[in-house]
Amino acid sequence: MTASPAVETAPEAAVAVTPPPISTSDEAPDQPRMVSSTTEDDRLCLIGAAVGSLGLSWILYTQILPFSGKIGFVIFWFVTYVVMYGSVTALGNPAPIVRDRVWSAIVTGAAVLVGVALMSTVIYTVWKGYHAFLHVNFFTKSAAGVEPTAPLNQGGIIHALVGSAIMLGIATAVSLPLGVGTAVFMVEVGGKFSKVVRTVVEAMTALPDILAGLFIYAVLILALGFAREGFCAGMALSVMMLPIIARSADVALRVVPGGLREASLALGASQWSTVRRVVIPTAKSGLATAVILGMARAVGETAPILITSGASTFFNAHPFNGNEMNSLPLYIFTAVRSGEPAFIERGFGAAMVLLLFVLILFFTARYLSRPRVGR
Amino acid sequence: VTTTLDHPLAPDFEPDDAPLVLGSTRDLGDRIFRISARMVGATVLVITGGIAVFLGYQMVPTLHHYGLSFFTENQWNPENNVLGISSVVLGTIEVAVIALTFSFPLALLTALYITEYAPSALQGYLVAAVDLMAAIPSIVYGLWGLLLIEPHALFVARFLNEYFGWIPGFHVAISGSSPSAAAFEQHDFEASAFIAGIVVSMMVIPMGCAVMRGVFAQTPIGEREAAYALGATKWGVIRTVVIPFGRGGIIGGSMLALGRALGETVAVYLIISPDFALKWRPLEIGTITTASLIANFFGDASNVQLSALLAAGFVLFVMTLVVNTLAAIIVSRSRSGAATEI
Numbered sequence: 001m002t003a004s005p006a007v008e009t010a011p012e013a014a015v016a017v018t019p020p021p022i023s024t025s026d027e028a029p030d031q032p033r034m035v036s037s038t039t040e041d042d043r044l045c046l047i048g049a050a051v052g053s054l055g056l057s058w059i060l061y062t063q064i065l066p067f068s069g070k071i072g073f074v075i076f077w078f079v080t081y082v083v084m085y086g087s088v089t090a091l092g093n094p095a096p097i098v099r100d101r102v103w104s105a106i107v108t109g110a111a112v113l114v115g116v117a118l119m120s121t122v123i124y125t126v127w128k129g130y131h132a133f134l135h136v137n138f139f140t141k142s143a144a145g146v147e148p149t150a151p152l153n154q155g156g157i158i159h160a161l162v163g164s165a166i167m168l169g170i171a172t173a174v175s176l177p178l179g180v181g182t183a184v185f186m187v188e189v190g191g192k193f194s195k196v197v198r199t200v201v202e203a204m205t206a207l208p209d210i211l212a213g214l215f216i217y218a219v220l221i222l223a224l225g226f227a228r229e230g231f232c233a234g235m236a237l238s239v240m241m242l243p244i245i246a247r248s249a250d251v252a253l254r255v256v257p258g259g260l261r262e263a264s265l266a267l268g269a270s271q272w273s274t275v276r277r278v279v280i281p282t283a284k285s286g287l288a289t290a291v292i293l294g295m296a297r298a299v300g301e302t303a304p305i306l307i308t309s310g311a312s313t314f315f316n317a318h319p320f321n322g323n324e325m326n327s328l329p330l331y332i333f334t335a336v337r338s339g340e341p342a343f344i345e346r347g348f349g350a351a352m353v354l355l356l357f358v359l360i361l362f363f364t365a366r367y368l369s370r371p372r373v374g375r
Numbered sequence: 376v377t378t379t380l381d382h383p384l385a386p387d388f389e390p391d392d393a394p395l396v397l398g399s400t401r402d403l404g405d406r407i408f409r410i411s412a413r414m415v416g417a418t419v420l421v422i423t424g425g426i427a428v429f430l431g432y433q434m435v436p437t438l439h440h441y442g443l444s445f446f447t448e449n450q451w452n453p454e455n456n457v458l459g460i461s462s463v464v465l466g467t468i469e470v471a472v473i474a475l476t477f478s479f480p481l482a483l484l485t486a487l488y489i490t491e492y493a494p495s496a497l498q499g500y501l502v503a504a505v506d507l508m509a510a511i512p513s514i515v516y517g518l519w520g521l522l523l524i525e526p527h528a529l530f531v532a533r534f535l536n537e538y539f540g541w542i543p544g545f546h547v548a549i550s551g552s553s554p555s556a557a558a559f560e561q562h563d564f565e566a567s568a569f570i571a572g573i574v575v576s577m578m579v580i581p582m583g584c585a586v587m588r589g590v591f592a593q594t595p596i597g598e599r600e601a602a603y604a605l606g607a608t609k610w611g612v613i614r615t616v617v618i619p620f621g622r623g624g625i626i627g628g629s630m631l632a633l634g635r636a637l638g639e640t641v642a643v644y645l646i647i648s649p650d651f652a653l654k655w656r657p658l659e660i661g662t663i664t665t666a667s668l669i670a671n672f673f674g675d676a677s678n679v680q681l682s683a684l685l686a687a688g689f690v691l692f693v694m695t696l697v698v699n700t701l702a703a704i705i706v707s708r709s710r711s712g713a714a715t716e717i
Contacts, residue, residue, distance in 0.1 A: 111488035181415035208638025300512020
């Protein structure tokens with residue numbers, strides 16, 4: 001009995017799916033069906049709401065309501081736009097579509113806001129900084145003996161540039177072997193102890209940057225009697241970098257296929273030669289990316305250097321001579337806090353150099369970690 | 376025992392026949408490798424774990440000297456030997472909460488835009504841009520916030536105070552002239568936790584956004600298509616498939632952002648003006664965070680004051696550690712985390 005309704009309905013279904021008569025050559029050719037979901041009506045809705053809300057908010061905001069300010073206008077316009085777009089859509093569409101449109105407007109608006117805000121950091125820095133950037137002395141002179149109010153054709157940031165490079169060199173020299181070595185230990189050797197190390201390393205990526213500086217200040221400077229100098233700043237940066245490198249190198253080593261290791265071991269290679277000749281070459285680009293991203297993070301750190309070195313104005317390329325060594329972020333920091341327009345402009349120039357450096361590191365990392373054909 | 380001897384193979388049975396030991400002995404090079412790898416691991420454990428132990432140990436002289444009022448006192452007044460971190464902790468949380476209020480919706484919506492709405496040709500570039508923004512040094516965000524954002528954000532703060540001042544958090548105690556004065560007391564809205572929070576939020580948006588985007592991109596294609604096949608709109612798919620799938624990533628990413636916001640130093644230090652009053656008026660001038668307290672006072676601190684700063688740093692570290700550990704647990708427990716396992 002249960003099967004009978006299906007049998008009875010079958011002829012009807014067959015009628016329903018009968019294909020339409022095949023068109024003869026006299027008729028117009030078939031129009032392909034529109035796959036895109038946007039219609040003329042939708043686009044006009046969008047444009048109309050945008051223009052209408054702009055006009056309405058202009059009248060309300062600038063003429064009638066007691067508000068002022070550019071940011072306020074943009075917020076007001078956006079809210080009006082969303083309301084207007086929603087109501088225009090509601091005229092001819094069911095509620096789910098109205099919700100869909102309103103949310104797409106909000107999501108796009110938020111993304112545009114974030115994009116504009118983030119782009120503005122870069123553009124603003126470049127816009128304010130390129131004046132200083134154009135002076136050759138900006139890259140060849142230090143700030144020794146230069147008044148904060150001096151014009152841009154005096155003094156420069158060579159001391160901060162060299163300081164940053166030396167500190168970064170020290171930090172990388174310390175954390176590269178330790179970080180990659182820890183990752184090799186966690187992935188290749190393993191065991192209970194490696195779980196402890198992994199937990200602690202993950203916890204330490206959460207360390208606020210200033211605490212790394214304070215730790216080095218208390219241990220190296222106060223307890224062991226080092227001066228506030230480049231070496232201490234480099235060590236503080238390496239404390240910041242170490243967990244970052246160890247963690248990303250850990251991820252890079254873990255994605256090496258186990259079959260490669262087993263093939264190497266099955267051929268009789270020892271574990272050390274497997275690591276050296278198979279695992280590390282395979283993960284090479286991932287490891288390089290880990291180190292470069294750690295460097296990009298460390299080069300922009302201000303707080304640890306503020307504590308462990310100092311904002312000197314003179315050229316100092318010796319990390320151990322007991323004199324303070326400046327760095328780019330700290331130079332920017334000092335420049336902004338001085339409040340002098342000319343000095344602030346130099347600070348922006350230095351910020352532009354720093355941004356450029358981070359950009360180069362970032363794109364190098366992306367270039368190294370790009371997916372390769374045939375692997 | 377006797378029955379086994381009846382078996383035809385019994386005479387061959389020898390009770391002391393031991394199974395062949397499988398496995399290999401490692402050669403000398405490997406043993407050296409394993410030992411030195413373990414030593415590197417131990418060194419890193421000592422260095423990194425040492426910080427936590429070292430900072431925590433500073434609690435002892437601090438509490439010995441200042442007593443338990445170290446946690447309840449709000450003044451940081453080394454001259455009068457009165458130190459406490461209650462206003463510092465409050466300010467830290469205040470700035471972080473404001474930062475999260477802005478960054479959470481913006482990061483979520485931006486991540487949704489990148490995975491769901493952006494044209495596919497643009498997607499790769501947007502992902503790279505977000506990653507790049509996460510690498511921009513905080514001092515650059517500080518510059519941007521201090522010189523570009525603060526002059527505009529002042530007006531937003533004034534607006535909020537003017538129209539929503541009756542809500543407790545939006546109140547500002549106008550200091551100089553009377554509240555009804557025609558002249559706008561711009562000074563009252565400068566250097567506030569609100570403005571610091573906006574700048575910190577910009578700094579943590581790329582981080583939160585990157586985590587959320589990564590999780591949204593892993594939403595199973597079959598479930599999306601199932602929702603579309605049932606007639607869902609794009610927002611319907613997002614609401615019923617993408618967001619439930621990515622819930623772990625949303626919470627985890629936001630908490631990672633919160634952890635970063637709690638520990639931010641220079642951008643906040645540049646913007647706020649130190650104020651140790653125990654208050655919940657974020658729009659008003661003056662606040663203090665733990666990191667900026669340390670940057671402010673480490674230079675001329677005596678021994679016991681330095682311990683106090685380190686102890687304050689330890690409190691900050693514990694806060695960020697708890698937040699980050701919770702984030703890691705949430706991300707790994709959620710379904711979205713499980714999908715990332717290789």
